[in-house]
Amino acid sequence: MPDAQTKSTIQVIDRMMSLIDALVRHPGPANLKQLAVETGLHPSTAHRILAVMVDNRLVDRIEPGTYRLGIRLLELGNLVRFRLNVRQEALPFMQRLHEALHETVNLSVRQGDEVVYVERVDSSAHMMRVVQTVGTRAPLHATAVGKVFLAEDGADAANAYAQRAGLNRLTEHTLADIAVLGSELGQVRLQGYAMDREEAEKGVSCIGAGIRDDDGRLVAGLSVSAPSDRLDPAWAARVRETAEQISRAMGYVPRA
Amino acid sequence: MPDAQTKSTIQVIDRMMSLIDALVRHPGPANLKQLAVETGLHPSTAHRILAVMVDNRLVDRIEPGTYRLGIRLLELGNLVRFRLNVRQEALPFMQRLHEALHETVNLSVRQGDEVVYVERVDSSAHMMRVVQTVGTRAPLHATAVGKVFLAEDGADAANAYAQRAGLNRLTEHTLADIAVLGSELGQVRLQGYAMDREEAEKGVSCIGAGIRDDDGRLVAGLSVSAPSDRLDPAWAARVRETAEQISRAMGYVPRA
DNA sequence: GGGATCGTTTCATAATATAAAATCGGCCCG
DNA sequence: CGGGCCGATTTTATATTATGAAACGATCCC
Structure with missing residues (x-):
């Protein structure tokens, strides 16, 4: 009003x-x-x-x-709803987040057992370039946003994923044990974001949070990635808050 | 305006x-x-x-x-959308249709391989009472509305249904042959309604049409049933038109 | 730098929305 | 059956507001 x-x-x-x-x-x-x-x-x-x-x-x-x-x-x-597009809605928020943190900001969606990067905002002037580009894919268990999606589905679905896709290591830090992954996903549910600690790529860490649509469905993920020595865990609140703002722009109305 | x-x-x-x-x-x-x-x-x-x-x-x-x-x-x-309820929306239309045709008007939904009757408008003053009550179930292939649902799914899904549930006879008129049923479903797709010619119950015929929601999904069916000697195939247009009015009340917007 | 065009703001007043009063409809009770 | 009560609806004088002409601002192009 x-x-x-x-x-x-x-x-x-x-x-x-x-x-x-x-x-x-x-x-x-x-x-x-x-x-x-x-x-x-x-x-x-x-x-x-x-x-x-x-x-x-x-x-x-x-x-x-x-x-x-x-x-x-x-x-x-x-x-x-028909005219809304998560990519288009997310872009201004991603740009603002990038300007605040000066790191790469990604938008990804789930396709089966993988996440696919559909948008990215970064500064090519950065010294150490994070090699993730639009269109690339990564297995769910090895990415921050992938773990957000797995956390959403529940323990049984995560176990099924582990059996179906396998918990293959991409780096020495990839979570390859189902008990360890399960515990991590429990943590993700509690804190509302996930971290990738050099699990997808050596030397690169990432913070991700989920984006919901007007039906409350998890439709995409927002993440910030950086070389591990520059990534600040305090950014998690900013990432989660930005993901929530994008959710609201998609018509998501939080319930009590 | x-x-x-x-x-x-x-x-x-x-x-x-x-x-x-x-x-x-x-x-x-x-x-x-x-x-x-x-x-x-x-x-x-x-x-x-x-x-x-x-x-x-x-x-x-x-x-x-x-x-x-x-x-x-x-x-x-x-x-x-959250507050809409197909049963509640349908009731005034069902009452009008009943007043026009003086026969039993049913509302049913699909549950797996069966239709379930969720609302009914009739006059208990009728001489020959149609024995269908709210809550009862019937197999898809043997009912008008069930055939509307099967027609919506496509030929492959209908074949799978036949293999899974079996085309069991309830009367001598039940369509028990998959080729005959397939042909019938093709007809249903073309004409936008289905008929049950004593397929569920000896002496009782039925005309059914589909009700769609605001996403265009087939969510329920409307049907008129009567003793076979009283059922007039010309009522099909009325049934289809009333199902379309209920669809509109549910927010369905027909596309070109 | 000036002209053109679109967007935005101001403010006098033409036009409309408002609400008091009247009327209508339905229900309940004696 | 009639009266009273209450909520809904309609009428209409006028208090108040929405309107749009004019002015100003922003941007673009020549």
Whole structure:
């Protein structure tokens, strides 16, 4: 709700939105009197605004005097979802994170037993270039974001992955023991991010967090990678927070 | 867009909706000038209304002067979807269909290899009572709605079903041959409804059509059943049309 | 540097939304 | 069956707001 002092307003639109917000708060249908009281509007004013919203299908009048959110909102919402693109939504946030930390910022998605890098922001002026490019793949267990995906699935699915894909070593630090990996994934669930400590590439470490869509599904991962001597574990909070901001831009609404 | 003569209007809400409709028509972001021209609004008026919608997150301003539909619409749309219930949405339509045809109207959903009846509208005053009650199940191949679901899946899935569940006869008319069933399902795909000609129960016939959700998924089926001598194949159009109306009430938007 | 174009802001006033009052509809009770 | 009560709906005078012409700002191009 815009603040009357700081934002432009059109009173009748603000009133309309306050009626919509009141309907949001009601799990079931709401009647006119309730809506007028909750919004502080005169009942005849509330009635007029609701009638116009009914005409526009933003609100549905189930029976005289009883209202609920209308089907046009679902139609419009699906258009928004259809047009959203995690890569496009993520890019401005990745750029900001890169400017804050001066390290490579990646976006990856899961494809079967691998993560695939779909976007990357870095500065080619860096002395020691991190060799990860868009389109490359890596096994789930050896990457930060991969471990975020495995943590999401639960212990049984992680065990199945281990049996199916094998916990192959890419470096001497790769987690190749299922008990060790399981314990690590438990940690990931608790802290909401994962770390890759030279597990995918010698000398390179990484912090990753998950990105969710409007249904709460884990659809992508955000990660920051750097040479191990430069990576600061304190960046984990920034990575997790940025991943959450991207999630919100995708329509994710955190639940209690 | 409400007609100015017949519906209540609030000018600024109608103007706001015309801006939203213009943004709907633009697959990508639209600029202020375009939006003003398309809606017939003065640019400063369009600017003011868009600014208020940006504050309310109905619209997103990507960069100065460039707009797209906002994330609040996705949030509201998901609330609508979350609250929708096919049974509840279908009931008024089922009642109307029952009043028109004076026969039993059923709502069923698929569970694995069976359909389950979840709602029914009939008149217990009828002489010959159709013995189908809410909660009962029937195999897919022997019911009208079941055949609608099988038709949706494609020939391979239908063959797999036949092998897995078996095409058991419930009456002498049950389609027990996979070639005959396959041909029937092809017909169902073409005509958009299915018929059960005493395949589930001797003396009882049925016409069924599919109900889709806002994602286009087949989520339920509507059917009319009657003693065979009373069932009129011309009712198929009514059944299909009513199933489509329920689909729309669920947020389904037909595509070209 | 100037012109063109689009976006944004200002403010006088034309136009509209508001809400008080009246009316309607439904329900309950005696 | 009639009256009372309450919520919903409609009417309409006018208080208040949304409008758009004009001015200003930003950017681009010649």
